[in-house]
Amino acid sequence: MxxxxxxxxxxxxxxxxxxxxxxxxxxxxxxxxxxxxxxxxxxxxxxxxxxxxxxxxxxxxxxxxxxxxxxxxxxxxxxxxxxxxxxxxxxxxxxxxxxxxxxxxxxxxxxxxxxxxxxxxxxxxxxxxxxxxxxxxxxxxxxxxxxxxxxxxxxxxxxxxxxxxxxxxxxxxxxxxxxxxxxxxxxxxxxxxxxxxxxxxxxxxxxxxxxxxxxxxxxxxxxxxxxxxxxxxxxxxxxxxxxxxxxxxxxxTLPVRMEHVAETTRKVVAWLEKQDKIAKIFYPFSPSHPQYELARRQMRNNTGQFTIALKTDDIRKIDRFCDSLQHFLMAASWGGHESLIYPAAAYHTPDGKYKSKLAVNLVRFYIGLEEADYLIQDIEQALRMI
Structure with missing residues (x-):
């Protein structure tokens, strides 16, 4: 059909x-x-x-x-x-x-x-x-x-x-x-x-x-x-x-939005892969991903979600990076017009306990309908904060 x-x-x-x-x-x-x-x-x-x-x-x-x-x-x-x-x-x-x-x-x-x-x-x-x-x-x-x-x-x-x-x-x-x-x-x-x-x-x-x-x-x-x-x-x-x-x-508008999100995400991930303050990127459509071939076989294209592991476990630095992003909203969902982050560090409680199986330095990104350069510049200035 x-x-x-x-x-x-x-x-x-x-x-x-x-x-x-x-x-x-x-x-x-x-x-x-x-x-x-x-x-x-x-x-x-x-x-x-x-x-x-x-x-x-x-x-x-x-x-x-x-x-x-x-x-x-x-x-x-x-x-x-x-x-x-x-x-x-x-x-x-x-x-x-x-x-x-x-x-x-x-x-x-x-x-x-x-x-x-x-x-x-x-x-x-x-x-x-x-x-x-x-x-x-x-x-x-x-x-x-x-x-x-x-x-x-x-x-x-x-x-x-x-x-x-x-x-x-x-x-x-x-x-x-x-x-x-x-x-x-x-x-x-x-x-x-x-x-x-x-x-x-x-x-x-x-x-x-x-x-x-x-x-x-x-x-x-x-x-x-x-x-x-x-x-x-x-x-x-x-x-x-x-x-x-x-x-x-x-x-x-689903096809138009999905194509734009996919293209922008590829550009942002390609830039992030060159940054020395990023320890790892979780993104199935990266050729370095261990399941890359399976991703290509099962999915027709990448989408807008990926996660980065910052090269630090210092909660203060992780918080500073996330708080410094100006064009990414901090929210729980994804899939809309707006770019978002969801930090695993949010599970770190004021009394110093950490309530998650996820590594504390993980930050999940969702790329929305903004342009790639606009988002890259924002991540770049936030990385300087750590």
Whole structure:
């Protein structure tokens, strides 16, 4: 399916809304039925019907159709946040007494879900170094139901061999889920490698403007409808029509934004690799990265995230560098128009304790839509502060 068609036409029946170029926000909680028989039919098939916006809404459906197509999936279901999508996808695959194998060092709230929430309900989780598929194999038990990936995963961006782990899961009778937020659906499509469910934080690249939140789960119609009937309708973490409309707006410019971000990031990283105050750069598309060939095989392009290790462990110097940046906001997310940093040193508490497994000298960068020279000059002056 052509990318231009997906972004600009798919799911948009303009004749139904006065040929308006921008789709309407159908800000309604209810949809009326004309007869009892019509209501009976809707209740029998609520996953495919418009009965109640906590289930389906036409504005949200447009978004779901486009994102499913971008991922090469049969169907998709939208949530109010990325972690809501992750949680519903994971819960849909396990019951009490089951076991999950999860990549180590995932997104923080995914880690909380795996290691603090699920064990309360009798689901065991084993965290593994995902850089070697054999680690997944070694962790599988008779009651393993799910292999969870996040490739590249958060902060230090290790990759998993998606095709190898998906093949292992099928061999062992397990399901697979991957968080694909880092790469976006434009630059990586895990379903092509055999993954069952793909999740995204739409708050990131898909929205692109740092003004809305959302999540998506993409997969087969059977798996998505199962999530709809259980986790989605029961837990109620739905996406509002207005937020769906904002995400549709973000999709229109996704290719242009992603190409600009990718090009600028390459320039900034190339400059950073020559700086003597940088000990290491975590960036999968650098030829020196140990998983460079895997990154090129799985992803069509680089994105805007990388992490640097400053050549110091002195908290005062690390803080001075971060505080001196004038054109990078310090914030937790990424994927919008603005460039950001997230310092591991933020986990250093006033009483001198450090509450993270990450090295304290790591600073995660996200490159937004600013020009490369503008950002490089800012990093250069901040490095002089240490």
């Amino acid at each position: 052509d990318l231009s068609y997906i972004l600009n036409e798919l799911g948009e029946d303009r004749e139904l809304y006065y040929c308006a170029v921008a789709p309407p926000i159908l800000q309604t909680s209810n949809f009326a039925c004309r007869t009892v028989d019509e209501m009976r039919e809707m209740l029998r098939n609520e996953a495919e019907a418009y009965l109640y916006t906590r289930g389906n809404n036409p504005t949200v459906t447009m978004l779901e159709k486009k994102l499913a197509a971008l991922e090469g999936a049969e169907h998709a279901i939208a949530f109010g946040s990325g972690i809501a999508a992750v949680s519903a996808a994971v819960l849909s695959q396990v019951n009490a007494g089951d076991h999950i194998v999860c990549v180590d060092k995932p997104y923080g709230w995914t880690n909380t879900l795996m290691n603090r929430f699920l064990p309360r309900f009798g689901v065991e989780v084993t965290m593994v170094d995902g850089t070697d598929p054999e680690n997944y194999r070694q962790a599988i038990r008779p009651n393993t139901k799910l292999l969870y990936m996040e490739s590249p995963n958060s902060f230090t961006f290790e990759l998993q061999d998606i095709a190898a782990i998906a093949a292992l899961a099928k061999e062992q009778g397990c399901s697979t889920i991957i968080d694909n937020s880092f790469a976006s659906p434009l630059f990586q499509n895990p379903i092509q490698f055999g993954v069952d469910l793909v999740v995204h934080s739409c708050t990131k690249y898909i929205g692109g403007h740092s003004d809305t939140m959302g999540g998506i789960v993409c997969g087969s119609r059977e798996r998505i409808n199962k999530i709809f009937e259980r986790e989605y309708m029961t837990l109620g973490a739905v996406l509002s029509p207005h937020d769906a409309w904002l995400l549709l707006r973000g999709l229109r």
